[in-house]
Amino acid sequence: MVQILPYVYLGYMFISIYFVTFYLLLFIRNRKNMFESPEVTKKYTISVLVPAYNEQDTIENTIKAVFDSKYPIDELIVLDDGSKDDTGKIVKSLLKKYSKLVYINKENSGKADSLNQGIKLAKSELIAVVDADSYPEKEAFGRLVGFFDDEKVGVATPYIIPRNREKFWEKLQYIEYSVIAFTRKLLGYVDAIYVTPGPLALYRKSALEHIGGFDKENMTEDIEVTWHLTKEGYKRKMSLGAVATTTVPSKLKPWLTQRRRWNLGGLQCISKYKRYFLRKGMLGFFILPFFILNLFLGLVGLSIFLYLSISRIITNYFYVRSSFIVGSAVISSGNFHYTPSFLNYLGIVLFVFGLIYTVLILFIMKQNVMLKKHNFFIFLIYSTIYLMFYPFILVTSLYHYFKGVQRWR
Amino acid sequence: MMEKSQKIVFLQALIVTFLIFNLGIFLGFKLEENRINKVNTFYLESEMDLLDQRIQREIFDITTINCDKAIEANIDFADKIFAEAKIISRYESASRLSNELEFQHKRFDLLRTLFWINSIRIKRDCNADYDNLVYLYKLNDLSLEDKAKQSVFSNVLTGVKEKYGSKIMLIPIAADTGIPSIELLLDAYNVTELPVILINEEIQLNDLDEVKELEKYLE
Numbered sequence: 001m002v003q004i005l006p007y008v009y010l011g012y013m014f015i016s017i018y019f020v021t022f023y024l025l026l027f028i029r030n031r032k033n034m035f036e037s038p039e040v041t042k043k044y045t046i047s048v049l050v051p052a053y054n055e056q057d058t059i060e061n062t063i064k065a066v067f068d069s070k071y072p073i074d075e076l077i078v079l080d081d082g083s084k085d086d087t088g089k090i091v092k093s094l095l096k097k098y099s100k101l102v103y104i105n106k107e108n109s110g111k112a113d114s115l116n117q118g119i120k121l122a123k124s125e126l127i128a129v130v131d132a133d134s135y136p137e138k139e140a141f142g143r144l145v146g147f148f149d150d151e152k153v154g155v156a157t158p159y160i161i162p163r164n165r166e167k168f169w170e171k172l173q174y175i176e177y178s179v180i181a182f183t184r185k186l187l188g189y190v191d192a193i194y195v196t197p198g199p200l201a202l203y204r205k206s207a208l209e210h211i212g213g214f215d216k217e218n219m220t221e222d223i224e225v226t227w228h229l230t231k232e233g234y235k236r237k238m239s240l241g242a243v244a245t246t247t248v249p250s251k252l253k254p255w256l257t258q259r260r261r262w263n264l265g266g267l268q269c270i271s272k273y274k275r276y277f278l279r280k281g282m283l284g285f286f287i288l289p290f291f292i293l294n295l296f297l298g299l300v301g302l303s304i305f306l307y308l309s310i311s312r313i314i315t316n317y318f319y320v321r322s323s324f325i326v327g328s329a330v331i332s333s334g335n336f337h338y339t340p341s342f343l344n345y346l347g348i349v350l351f352v353f354g355l356i357y358t359v360l361i362l363f364i365m366k367q368n369v370m371l372k373k374h375n376f377f378i379f380l381i382y383s384t385i386y387l388m389f390y391p392f393i394l395v396t397s398l399y400h401y402f403k404g405v406q407r408w409r
Numbered sequence: 410m411m412e413k414s415q416k417i418v419f420l421q422a423l424i425v426t427f428l429i430f431n432l433g434i435f436l437g438f439k440l441e442e443n444r445i446n447k448v449n450t451f452y453l454e455s456e457m458d459l460l461d462q463r464i465q466r467e468i469f470d471i472t473t474i475n476c477d478k479a480i481e482a483n484i485d486f487a488d489k490i491f492a493e494a495k496i497i498s499r500y501e502s503a504s505r506l507s508n509e510l511e512f513q514h515k516r517f518d519l520l521r522t523l524f525w526i527n528s529i530r531i532k533r534d535c536n537a538d539y540d541n542l543v544y545l546y547k548l549n550d551l552s553l554e555d556k557a558k559q560s561v562f563s564n565v566l567t568g569v570k571e572k573y574g575s576k577i578m579l580i581p582i583a584a585d586t587g588i589p590s591i592e593l594l595l596d597a598y599n600v601t602e603l604p605v606i607l608i609n610e611e612i613q614l615n616d617l618d619e620v621k622e623l624e625k626y627l628e
């Protein structure tokens with residue numbers, strides 16, 4: 001095991017260098033038009049679908065944000081998925097104020113099913129899906145519609161920013177969302193966008209109808225629908241100039257639950273589309289391999305990390321125990337001599353590259369407030385500890401996935 | 410379309426990655442080569458010193474042995490071995506690309522074995538009062554417990570060497586590398602278990618409890 005570790009490590013290095021290089025090259029090529037949105041040359045009608053379940057705290061502001069849009073919205077359908085709180089009451093109270101607001105009260109059947117019912121009701125050419133806790137900014141729709149002049153475009157997505165960004169955990173996600181948005185924009189240049197997130201995505205209605213709407217079985221209908229559109233040859237676009245804000249988990253536990261759901265959805269998508277691996281355009285040649293590679297690297301990396309950590313703990317235990325028996329010092333001058341290997345140097349170089357990449361993103365996305373003195377600690381935690389959570393969440397997701405699969409049978 | 414023209418980036422990134430990666434590997438080899446060269450220099454110097462000692466012995470065999478000089482040279486050599494062993498061990502643990510240090514290790518073990526024999530002879534012929542402290546350890550197939558035990562043995566021996574200085578000849582030798590001369594010596598001194606501290610070719614200390622009493626045997 002120990003003999004192969006340097007080679008595994010080198011493999012990781014290669015893949016990491018590849019992706020950092022890939023993103024940097026894409027950025028260099030497109031740095032001048034990153035924030036540009038296509039011109040609006042044609043008038044599109046837009047129906048907004050807002051699936052809601054117990055959203056009494058945010059639903060009113062979501063409706064307000066949608067109707068505040070500079071681009072005209074033709075209808076807003078709130079799909080109340082059997083809320084037990086005052087969501088319905090609040091929406092009903094707004095019906096007089098907003099003539100284009102439609103309230104549908106239905107039995108609880110899940111977000112995807114609600115959206116599918118909404119698609120049937122929607123009368124417009126474009127359908128926007130907006131989460132009930134997300135607020136599109138005034139310019140958002142106007143900066144997305146231009147993409148649809150290209151008939152192959154099936155969906156366009158904006159830059160999603162956390163609205164709550166005061167607490168420690170929220171600030172970490174604030175950095176993360178900037179990195180995700182920037183990376184997604186870059187992936188858009190090679191037609192490799194693999195998710196159009198729930199807070200706001202603008203779909204071509206005919207595309208959604210063509211693929212039969214959202215998959216009710218998938219835990220992340222936004223990932224699945226993107227993969228499905230990709231499979232059918234639709235393009236996915238992203239505008240950094242279009243912005244929507246959303247609420248992110250403030251604490252570790254709900255954050256873990258959310259991330260596990262994302263991972264589970266991803267696993268479901270891999271399972272559903274695995275037959276297209278290395279087939280069927282970008283889905284089979286990039287998105288699926290990218291997800292599978294992430295899964296593989298996460299699992300192997302975590303296994304190695306655990307193997308090395310546990311070995312170190314056991315060795316240290318034996319060492320301390322033996323030192324006590326012999327009566328020798330546990331810490332000696334030899335403990336302070338460390339000769340770094342070539343791999344250590346390579347790791348440091350890669351880590352520094354990663355930091356530079358993140359700093360670059362924050363500057364480009366005009367979020368360099370996260371690099372100011374009072375936030376620098378958060379930035380460091382993000383670059384080190386926060387990202388280490390990913391593989392652990394992946395493992396718990398896999399556990400739930402296989403447990404779930406057995407139950408589904 | 411814009412996307413099609415940009416897919417070339419997949420290939421460009423691969424080429425750039427190959428360049429960066431190979432540059433990294435090249436620099437890694439250079440780093441390790443530099444360390445190997447240092448170890449080589451140590452080896453050549455040690456080899457020369459030991460050869461010189463052996464020639465001195467040959468000279469003394471045909472004339473009269475100058476014990477003071479022989480003992481002094483032996484002590485100097487032992488101190489040198491002790492300092493080198495620490496550096497080589499650190500370089501070995503940081504070696505990732507090349508296994509050349511493994512071969513170097515064997516050469517050093519042979520040299521140290523030769524030194525051990527020389528030390529036995531000088532002690533016998535000159536009635537010297539130093540103690541030969543030969544540390545025979547495992548290099549291969551180490552369990553976690555072995556690893557920890559050997560670290561503790563190393564610490565204890567380092568402490569003893571620092572305390573007693575020239576009064577002990579500390580000779581660390583990896584004894585499981587299949588070198589016939591070392592195996593012969595293991596047989597000759599009935600060493601069956603590693604790691605072991607062999608004091609003056611008579612006393613074997615294997616257990617941690619025994620090692621605790623190490624200094625008792627050096628008085």
